[in-house]
Amino acid sequence: MNDQTIELFLQGEGVREVTLIRVPQNATVQELIVNAKQQGGVEAPAEELVILVEDQDEPLPLEAKLKDVGISHRHRIHSHRCRRVKISVNFNQFTKEGAFSPSTTIRKIKRWADDQFELKGVDATEHALQICGTNVRPDADVHLGGLVQYPNCQICFDLVPKKRVEG
Amino acid sequence: MTPAEKVFRDHLERGPFQSGVDRGRWRLVSITWHYSVIAIDAAQRPNMPLEYAFRFELGNYPITAPTAQPWDESANAPLRRASWPGGTGRIPYAFNPDWKGGSCLYLPCDRYSIEGHDPWRTQYPEMIWDPKGDITQYLRIIHDLLHSENYTGLRGA
Numbered sequence: 001m002n003d004q005t006i007e008l009f010l011q012g013e014g015v016r017e018v019t020l021i022r023v024p025q026n027a028t029v030q031e032l033i034v035n036a037k038q039q040g041g042v043e044a045p046a047e048e049l050v051i052l053v054e055d056q057d058e059p060l061p062l063e064a065k066l067k068d069v070g071i072s073h074r075h076r077i078h079s080h081r082c083r084r085v086k087i088s089v090n091f092n093q094f095t096k097e098g099a100f101s102p103s104t105t106i107r108k109i110k111r112w113a114d115d116q117f118e119l120k121g122v123d124a125t126e127h128a129l130q131i132c133g134t135n136v137r138p139d140a141d142v143h144l145g146g147l148v149q150y151p152n153c154q155i156c157f158d159l160v161p162k163k164r165v166e167g
Numbered sequence: 168m169t170p171a172e173k174v175f176r177d178h179l180e181r182g183p184f185q186s187g188v189d190r191g192r193w194r195l196v197s198i199t200w201h202y203s204v205i206a207i208d209a210a211q212r213p214n215m216p217l218e219y220a221f222r223f224e225l226g227n228y229p230i231t232a233p234t235a236q237p238w239d240e241s242a243n244a245p246l247r248r249a250s251w252p253g254g255t256g257r258i259p260y261a262f263n264p265d266w267k268g269g270s271c272l273y274l275p276c277d278r279y280s281i282e283g284h285d286p287w288r289t290q291y292p293e294m295i296w297d298p299k300g301d302i303t304q305y306l307r308i309i310h311d312l313l314h315s316e317n318y319t320g321l322r323g324a
Contacts, residue, residue, distance in 0.1 A: 009186050020182040020185055074189050122315075135292040141186055163257075164257040
């Protein structure tokens with residue numbers, strides 16, 4: 001890396017793990033999309049993708065320079081075709097539904113679910129979001145969009161207890 | 168450098184580990200192959216450590232799961248039992264200095280603890296080591312435990 005290059009933490013459509021990419025610091029958002037595809041493996045035609053900052057709702061303007069929209073070294077971004085992701089969370093035979101930006105972290109979704117089901121303190125930390133029909137519990141840093149593929153911009157979670165390991 | 172060490176060092180440069188470093192979830196202390204010491208952030212409790220170090224044994228990484236031992240970073244020695252993480256619920260089960268002489272954590276992702284515990288593969292599938300993954304699998308599990316409301320601080324406090 002040199003003075004003209006910055007590192008960004010990328011997630012996006014088809015990118016389930018955080019990926020570190022390197023881009024010129026004077027790049028535009030449009031050029032960042034090209035880099036996201038080449039280095040990050042984002043799976044979609046470039047012209048259909050948008051770039052979002054982590055936990056933000058509005059896509060960045062394509063022609064803007066990264067520095068002009070506040071993106072600098074080691075910031076966290078997301079590239080996806082879905083503009084919103086519908087979620088449903090099941091807990092104790094109840095279901096709550098919401099819609100979030102694909103750049104929303106599981107950390108934020110979990111806090112939302114805790115509020116919805118009024119889980120606090122130990123009850124909150126001893127439950128995790130698990131993708132329905134699987135045993136996958138995405139890490140707190142994972143973006144919602146990494147778990148869905150356009151045009152299916154929706155996902156279901158169960159709020160499950162973290163079991164103590166014994167036996 | 169062995170292939171295992173090369174893979175491990177490569178994983179440390181990648182997004183999942185560096186993302187955790189950037190968030191302050193963990194930091195690399197040292198690598199002396201086939202061991203690595205990594206410090207993991209803990210939830211703040213009054214007058215308690217802000218992090219705990221663990222020495223990971225990484226032979227044949229990532230095909231074989233690592234094992235982790237609470238470690239005294241300054242003394243470069245096993246952590247004395249009173250200084251292990253303590254608490255209620257899941258905490259004393261995972262951080263149990265009486266298990267195998269304090270040489271590993273009682274977790275399904277641990278190389279030695281999984282031995283003889285085949286039922287864990289179906290009971291705790293989310294905590295089974297995946298050879299296609301990286302060290303952050305184990306780090307995330309420890310980090311989650313150290314941020315449980317059931318974590319209270321030092322075991323001997």
